[in-house]
Amino acid sequence: MPSTLGFAILAVLARGARTGYELTAVMGRPVGYFWTARHSQIHTDLQKLLADGLVRFEAEHGPGPQDKKVYHLTPEGMAALRAWVTEPPRARPERDELVLKTYASWLADPAEVAGLFRAQLALHEERIAQYESQQADFAETPSLGEPSFGNYAALWCGLSYERHRADWCRWMLARLDATPRADGLRAEGSSEDPRRDTGH
Template identity: 25%
Template sequence: MSLEFTLLGLLNRNPRTGYDLSKIVSRTTNFYWTATQTQVYQSLKKMADRGWITSETILQTGKPSKLLYHINPEGQIAFMEWLRDPPDSPTMKEPFMVQMYFLDLLDKEEILNKIKFIQAMHEQRLQEFQEYRGNIVAADKSLKENMARSLPLKAGILFEETWITWCEQALADINEMI
């Protein structure tokens, strides 16, 4: 259910189209709730049926026309209620770590390659997060709005650094394993 509230929260800041929202939410980097384009369109439709948001058709020349969604007072109330509630517990789906849990069935080379692959991925993600950081620190916003952007980003950076540390230690441990 948090996907709907994620979208509501974004619409509460600015009116946006399904296309805009799906770009924000589909990149793993920079967000804490990933969803596909299809899911975004489906959720927007549901929320519009429920009266939380309203769409406005915008005609464009040279580009397909688009539906700009706005949040309604009912949507704002629902959003604030969700925001004040204690958060649902996170769902863990980390296929790589599941594979590591069964690493005893692989040979040394295979294990090392798997870890190196994941390490490269996290190094890239860390870099993307750090590039993104500049925008926020430089932004001329009220302190609270600044925090709302920088604290989750800071978490992203810390987690990527932790991943990389783990990979380095794991590679060393596996290498020593004879």
């Protein structure tokens, strides 16, 4: 069975044939929002998929010492991908360095921690703007059978995630900024607990 990256590669190839280089580019931008890989890893996994008969390639002579290889799915590859899609995901361990830093933030100067969160917030706000403009590029929500439905649904998730993250940064900043250094100021009526405010 391929690794998860293997399935990511198959998922991209299901939308059309690509070279390893092009796969690397796709892993950098659209797919990279939820699964990244360097070209070295992609080449390694492509060898494995090839050995398992899930992909094949057409060689063309390209730049550099080697031939350019345009990969495409085999029927077996498509079948493996289809079977994988509806299998429950293996629970990947959450690994979130910012939350870990927050867990230890009681040790640090609040003003410095606030700097950290201001930088993070700016980053998230930038991504929100970027995702929103990408969402606006869809004339209407794609329907289920089209490949672009996958893009749209992933984008929706990414946007929702960035907003959650930005909200958290703002909540942290409200606590942090209210206590500048060592004087007795209290953060009282700042941002509230995340008790559902969308009304249901």
